[in-house]
Amino acid sequence: MRRLAHDLRRIREKQKRSLQEIHNETKIALELLQHFERTALYDHERYNPVYLRSFARTYASAIGIDPAAVLDAVELAFEGRYRNQLAVRFLGEEPLPEPEPETAPAEASTPEAAPERKPPQESETPLPLVTTPGGLERLERPARWKARVVGVIVVVMAAAGIWYLLRPAPAPPPEPLPVDTATVPAAATDTTPSVETPPVQVPVLGDTITATVIAAFDKVDPIRVRIDRDLRRPYWIEQGDSMQFRFTERIILENQLDDIQLRLDGHPYPTDRRDAEGRIVITREQLQAYLDSLARGVQ
Structure with a gap:
């Protein structure tokens, strides 16, 4: 399908x-x-x-x-x-070849059992970093990291439980001393100067802006991206993976925008802000205004 x-x-x-x-x-x-x-x-x-x-x-x-x-x-x-x-x-494409039918395995010619073969060990390869035109970087991550993270969490939780069971009992609180109200001096007036609230820090964009596209909900097959004055290009992202695009003035995203999450210089950006053609168009001025509104608490 x-x-x-x-x-x-x-x-x-x-x-x-x-x-x-x-x-x-x-x-x-x-x-x-x-x-x-x-x-x-x-x-x-x-x-x-x-x-x-x-x-x-x-x-x-x-x-x-x-x-x-x-x-x-x-x-x-x-x-x-x-x-x-x-x-x-x-x-006008060439037809794909039909799959070959499965053949039944041939019977053993001799009653002697075949020697056991050890399964080949999978070799671990380093994670490749792929760079493509338009400032794209993609990090291929194997799925086994999830199992490693779960294992680390289980070990940490077990260690915390053992510490909780073996920790020394807390000392009882000291008994309050009786106070002679006749000798207690009146409370001094609080003369601590009030601390002024620091001004809101508004993020300032650099010369190059990094847009991170995450295939959060489904495989992106493909998304089309135009960076500044470059041509529109297609990119394929497996579910759970991400790609980075660097631009200076403008970036345009098209296709499968409901299946992605978007971050600009590390800040989440809503994917429902689209133009009449259903595209996400982000300019430097629009992004700076959006970050200013976030810093001031404006929705």
């Missing part, structure tokens, strides 16, 4: 039709169109075969391709036999 959705999105982009235009023509919600281009609605709460066929027919007509061809591709996806038939027909 994801391959089918991926091919349909690329066909739409080749036809130079935006999701906003599809929304205006079909009155289908933008969020539902974005979800369809990620998973073909296979994991959506509205999913059922009848609804999906009707949705695919409407989508095909809106982007200007044969609805019958799209419905045939949907049937193949239901059966698990969709390779890239739509990309072959409408994008």
Whole structure:
């Protein structure tokens, strides 16, 4: 289903039709169109075969391709036999090879048991740091770090529990002494000078601003980014990973914006601030004004 959705999105982009235009023509919600281009609605709460066929027919007509061809591709996806038939027909790509059938293992020719083989040990490789055009940095992190973090937390909690059980009992509080009210002097007037509240520190942006895009909710496949006057480029981010982009005056983010979290120079930035085309456009002046409002407690 994801391959089918991926091919349909690329066909739409080749036809130079935006999701906003599809929304205006079909009155289908933008969020539902974005979800369809990620998973073909296979994991959506509205999913059922009848609804999906009707949705695919409407989508095909809106982007200007044969609805019958799209419905045939949907049937193949239901059966698990969709390779890239739509990309072959409408994008001119080569067909993907069919998977080879599994063959039954041959019977042993001799009754002697085969010698046991030790499983190969996986070699640990250092985490690669990849640098791409436009000031992009990406750190590949293996999933095993999560297990290590959980192990460290368990050890710390166990040590804290042992310390709590073995700690010495606290000494009883001292008994209060009787006070003769007749000899207690009157309380002196508090002459401590009041401390003035320091002024609010407003973050000041440097010459280069770092934008960190985190694939927090799903795989980003892909997001399109334009940095300053550079061309718009696609980037793919696995769920849980992040990418960094450095810009001086402006950055524009498009596609799958509901699946990401965004930080600018370490400060969280809301992803629902979008223009009429559904893009996130951030300039240096807009970001400085936003940080000023955060420093003063203005929403």
